[in-house]
Amino acid sequence: MRTKAIVLGITLLAALGAAYALRGRIGALGATPAAQADGDPVIAKVNAVEIHRSDLDKRVARMTRGQAPAPDQVANLERGALKDLVSGHLLLEEAARRGISASPEEVQQQVSQLEQRAGGDAGLEKALSENQINRTDLEQGLARDITISKLLEAVAPAEPVSREAEQAFYDSNPQLFAAPESVRARHILIRVAGDASAEQKDAARKKADELLAQLRSGVDFATLAGANSEDPGSAQKGGDLGFFPRGAMTPPFESAAFALQPGELSDLVETEFGFHILKVEERRPAGQRSFEEDEPSIARYLGQQKQQGQLEQFVSTLRVKASVEVLDPKLAGEPAPPASPAQSPAAGVAEE
Numbered sequence: 534m535r536t537k538a539i540v541l542g543i544t545l546l547a548a549l550g551a552a553y554a555l556r557g558r559i560g561a562l563g564a565t566p567a568a569q570a571d572g573d574p575v576i577a578k579v580n581a582v583e584i585h586r587s588d589l590d591k592r593v594a595r596m597t598r599g600q601a602p603a604p605d606q607v608a609n610l611e612r613g614a615l616k617d618l619v620s621g622h623l624l625l626e627e628a629a630r631r632g633i634s635a636s637p638e639e640v641q642q643q644v645s646q647l648e649q650r651a652g653g654d655a656g657l658e659k660a661l662s663e664n665q666i667n668r669t670d671l672e673q674g675l676a677r678d679i680t681i682s683k684l685l686e687a688v689a690p691a692e693p694v695s696r697e698a699e700q701a702f703y704d705s706n707p708q709l710f711a712a713p714e715s716v717r718a719r720h721i722l723i724r725v726a727g728d729a730s731a732e733q734k735d736a737a738r739k740k741a742d743e744l745l746a747q748l749r750s751g752v753d754f755a756t757l758a759g760a761n762s763e764d765p766g767s768a769q770k771g772g773d774l775g776f777f778p779r780g781a782m783t784p785p786f787e788s789a790a791f792a793l794q795p796g797e798l799s800d801l802v803e804t805e806f807g808f809h810i811l812k813v814e815e816r817r818p819a820g821q822r823s824f825e826e827d828e829p830s831i832a833r834y835l836g837q838q839k840q841q842g843q844l845e846q847f848v849s850t851l852r853v854k855a856s857v858e859v860l861d862p863k864l865a866g867e868p869a870p871p872a873s874p875a876q877s878p879a880a881g882v883a884e885e
Contacts (some may be wrong), residue, residue, distance in 0.1 A: 612868035635679035689843035719772035
């Protein structure tokens, strides 16, 4: 429940390009050799594979999470998307040459994890439909992701980062570790579907009221959350959501959380997801997060930055040996570098 979508929102676009998100600008989604409909021009060729305009449009949509980019950003985004598509194909081709692939069991394991995060098979199907992705697209995307992740582990294995380097990064970037006021809360969610009938909503409210009465009588919150909460992401942790700042949750939930003192229970809180019961465990004033608190995230970020350089060099060697032809002159040339890293230190730290 780190975002306003409260755990029920599953980022399927990222699932289809997880290697891209994990490895920065090295894209996992390569073009496919499938025939395209008329009116879908070939914009580039990588060895024997054609990249069509529709491939590029889908890639840009995934990069922008479906949001329309500003007009002055379109050209650079498209060049970056094409570079990702070319890189993705070259990596898949190299994986095939090395005999690296994803097994059906590995793909199914990833699908099962997505189902769990979405609250079951029905939740996953709903999320797929909302993102205009079918099950075949999802499984093919996950297979490509797993395959490329295996290749990247082989060519750029993770290396430990020294504590001195971590401390130096922390000391040099104090602005990245400023922490707003936040609370750590637990919650129990009794879900109500958007199309629920009045009777179904009343039944959910009644169940939530009964749980609230048990909590007020002294029943342990974590135990009750683990057994009853319909938020799968937090139920297994006794409803614990960790610390979150203002703006991270849906407004009614946030208002209730920040109105409570440590140890206090809320009344029933209704959101678009159903009925919640909250208990605030701790409040943390605005300040600076300590090095010890963020050390794991700093280590992970610095390690990924180091791998990024290795991966870009590896893809460059693949590209030199490949036949890459850009047929659309508007897409020729390298994209301008982003103003900040693909995964900023602030994001890499704050998400934890």
